[in-house]
Amino acid sequence: MFFPFVRAVHDLLPLEVAITFGLILFALSWVRPRPIVSLPQAGRRRDIFVWAGVAGSLLVVVVATAVSAIAVSTSDASGFDGWWRRPAPLFVATLVVAAAAVALRRMPLPAPGELAIVPRRPWYAFASRTVLWISGITATLLALTAVWQIAIATTAPEDGPFFGNVPDYTNLPIYMLFNSGYGYLSGAGWPNHLATLVALALACAVFFAVLHTDANRPVFARSSASSVRSERELTARLFTFILLGGLITTLGAVWMHTGSSGQALVGLDEQWVSDNQSYPRILVAGGYDAFARPMNLLGYALQGGGVAFLLRLSVDTARAARATRRSHPETLEHEASTTGARR
Amino acid sequence: MSGTTPSSADEIDALFRGAIRSGQLGDGERLPTVRQTARDFGVAQATAAKAYKSLERDGLIVTRTAAGSRVAPGASRASQAVIEHARALAEASEGALVSLEDTIAILRAVWRTEETTAT
Numbered sequence: 001m002f003f004p005f006v007r008a009v010h011d012l013l014p015l016e017v018a019i020t021f022g023l024i025l026f027a028l029s030w031v032r033p034r035p036i037v038s039l040p041q042a043g044r045r046r047d048i049f050v051w052a053g054v055a056g057s058l059l060v061v062v063v064a065t066a067v068s069a070i071a072v073s074t075s076d077a078s079g080f081d082g083w084w085r086r087p088a089p090l091f092v093a094t095l096v097v098a099a100a101a102v103a104l105r106r107m108p109l110p111a112p113g114e115l116a117i118v119p120r121r122p123w124y125a126f127a128s129r130t131v132l133w134i135s136g137i138t139a140t141l142l143a144l145t146a147v148w149q150i151a152i153a154t155t156a157p158e159d160g161p162f163f164g165n166v167p168d169y170t171n172l173p174i175y176m177l178f179n180s181g182y183g184y185l186s187g188a189g190w191p192n193h194l195a196t197l198v199a200l201a202l203a204c205a206v207f208f209a210v211l212h213t214d215a216n217r218p219v220f221a222r223s224s225a226s227s228v229r230s231e232r233e234l235t236a237r238l239f240t241f242i243l244l245g246g247l248i249t250t251l252g253a254v255w256m257h258t259g260s261s262g263q264a265l266v267g268l269d270e271q272w273v274s275d276n277q278s279y280p281r282i283l284v285a286g287g288y289d290a291f292a293r294p295m296n297l298l299g300y301a302l303q304g305g306g307v308a309f310l311l312r313l314s315v316d317t318a319r320a321a322r323a324t325r326r327s328h329p330e331t332l333e334h335e336a337s338t339t340g341a342r343r
Numbered sequence: 344m345s346g347t348t349p350s351s352a353d354e355i356d357a358l359f360r361g362a363i364r365s366g367q368l369g370d371g372e373r374l375p376t377v378r379q380t381a382r383d384f385g386v387a388q389a390t391a392a393k394a395y396k397s398l399e400r401d402g403l404i405v406t407r408t409a410a411g412s413r414v415a416p417g418a419s420r421a422s423q424a425v426i427e428h429a430r431a432l433a434e435a436s437e438g439a440l441v442s443l444e445d446t447i448a449i450l451r452a453v454w455r456t457e458e459t460t461a462t
Contacts, residue, residue, distance in 0.1 A: 112384040113348035117362035120373035120411065216375065218383050225430060226438035 016072045016256070018064040018089075018249060021304020026311045035316040037238055039324050040231050046324065048103045049238055053317025056096030056242055057310040064089040064249045064307055071253075079167030079174045080191035086253040087199035089306065093246025094203040097239045101210040104235070109218050116221040123212035126232040127240055135244050142200055142251045146193040149258060152176045152287070153189030160184050164264035176287065178264065187261030196254060200247075207243055211236055238317075245310035252303025259296025262288045349384055352393035359394065363403050363419050369426030370419045374404060374412040 013020040037053060040046045067085035076082060110116075124132060156162070156175040161183035167174075172191050175184040214235050219228050271279060288295075349355050362368045374395070375383065381391040395412055398404045406412045419426070436446040 109383075111348065112350075115383055117358060117367055118375075119368055120375050120379075216379065224437045226434040229434050230438070 014072050015300060016068055018068040018252075018303045018307045019061070021300055022061065022065075022307025022311060025304050025308035029308055029312050035319050036312060037241065037316050037320055038234060039317070039320045040234060041324055041327070044107050045104065045231060045235070046321075048100055049234070050317060050321045051103075052096055052100035052242065053238055054314050054321075056093075056100065057245060057314035057317070059096060060089050060093045060242070060246050060249070061307050061310050061314070063092045064253075064303070064310075068253065068303065076165060076187075077167055079165075079170060079186035080172070080189070082257060083192050083195045086257060087196040087250050089253070090196075090203055090243075090246040090250040091199045093242050094199070094206050097210055097242055098206050100239065101206075101213065104214065104217075110220045114221050116219040116223070118219055121215040123208050123215060125215045126229065127211060127236040128233075131237065131240050131244065135240060135247065138244065138247045138251055139200060139204065142247065142254060143197065145251070145254055145258060146196045146200070149176075149188045149193045150190045150197075154184075156184040162186070163266055164261065176261075178266075179287070183266070185261055185264050187257065192257075193254075196250065199250070203243055203247065207239070210239055241313050242310075245306050245313060247306070248302055248309060249306030252299045252301070252306055255295050255299030255302060257299070259292045259294070259299055262292030263296065265289070350386060352390045352397065355380065355384060355386070355391060355394035356397045359398055360401075360403060363398075363414055366420035366426060366429070368414050368419060369421055369423040370414050370416050371423040372414050372419075372426065373410075374414070376411060 013023075015021065039049050039053075067088045071082055071085055074081070153173040154175055154177060155171055155173045156169075158169050161178075162175075162185075163178050163183045164185045165187070167186050170191075173189040174186050174191050176188040177183075178185050214232055217232075267279075273279065349358055359368075359374065368374070374380075377388055377391045377395055380394075381388040384391070395404065395406065399406055399412070402415055403418045404412045405415045414423075421429075432446065432450070436443075441449075
């Protein structure tokens with residue numbers, strides 16, 4: 001009774017699908033129920049944050065789940081089928097942040113006579129240093145992995161010895177040498193990882209631009225300094241969290257793929273124990289076999305962790321929206337100005 | 344800031360001059376770019392650039408091609424670090440609903456305490 005149920009759940013939600021581990025880690029995250037985000041008390045900025053935090057985060061989760069489900073259900077026929085699937089969560093997270101930033105730019109600005117004179121601030125002025133460090137380390141790991149996989153890739157002769165998952169032959173550099181030229185494994189090279197690097201570069205560009213623009217957004221002379229700082233810190237926090245969620249999910253997918261590609265083993269010197277059964281006495285492993293398995297497992301954890309983080313972000317944004325609606329039922333438009341230009 | 348809209352280079356110059364002299368902007372702090380100032384005040388870039396040139400000529404700001412414009416050393420009442428701390432104090436006081444008068448009184452008391460401790 002129990003095992004068929006477990007098997008049915010497993011068939012429905014294989015471990016490779018992002019939402020499986022994501023839901024488990026999301027459930028575990030409630031040991032710390034304190035919300036990870038809060039929202040401005042009122043105004044259009046709050047509405048934009050609710051959309052970006054709830055719908056945007058869920059969109060990234062849906063995309064991460066869909067692309068990982070496609071990866072499970074289809075075989076990698078070309079050897080680089082997954083080039084667009086792995087960076088998809090990061091790309092969608094970037095789109096969500098960019099769309100929210102465009103919506104922020106459309107908010108009314110103070111009229112020229114109502115501007116406060118403030119210094120030009122750096123892009124990181126209102127961002128949490130800890131979250132920036134975590135994001136920076138995650139982005140660096142992703143970039144290093146992609147660059148390393150591109151650097152070790154090579155082309156292979158059509159009649160060469162191929163091991164592991166053997167796709168249709170291509171003359172593109174998607175192969176890596178197996179045991180110093182003994183054979184070839186597929187799954188590396190720019191066809192597999194260039195899109196990840198492009199998505200990462202795009203995410204970094206959007207991130208810097210959005211934070212820099214918001215840090216230097218004109219301030220109402222009559223606004224209180226604390227409310228301006230609070231709003232901008234919340235903006236930087238939410239945008240960093242959405243991108244971090246996409247970044248972790250993509251890093252997980254890349255490590256799952258890279259770890260899986262590096263785990264191929266070839267058995268040599270068969271010893272026959274019966275007429276139809278044998279076992280290899282020598283196993284030959286690939287170039288980074290020593291850490292391919294941990295990398296693969298960490299990839300599962302990271303992909304699930306990224307999805308859990310985004311689910312939590314979505315739920316906590318909804319909780320914060322409900323809390324602010326309860327405490328401030330009347331709408332206070334902090335930044336609205338009928339005379340202000342839109343930017 | 345007054346409610347009137349600055350529209351000429353002289354008026355923008357006067358605004359920034361006041362902000363620097365009063366300590367709203369500290370020594371070494373970066374000014375908005377000419378482009379942003381022009382956009383903020385709804386004037387042509389040439390008008391904003393003219394205001395910046397005037398401030399530079401009077402030694403209130405220094406402009407370097409790559410680094411943009413900064414408040415010149417000694418032009419403001421205090422350095423960037425002091426002004427930043429003052430802003431942080433103002434933000435913290437407003438956030439905690441402490442009035443300006445009380446904040447100044449606290450600062451004065453702390454200042455005296457420090458002086459007493461030193462002597």
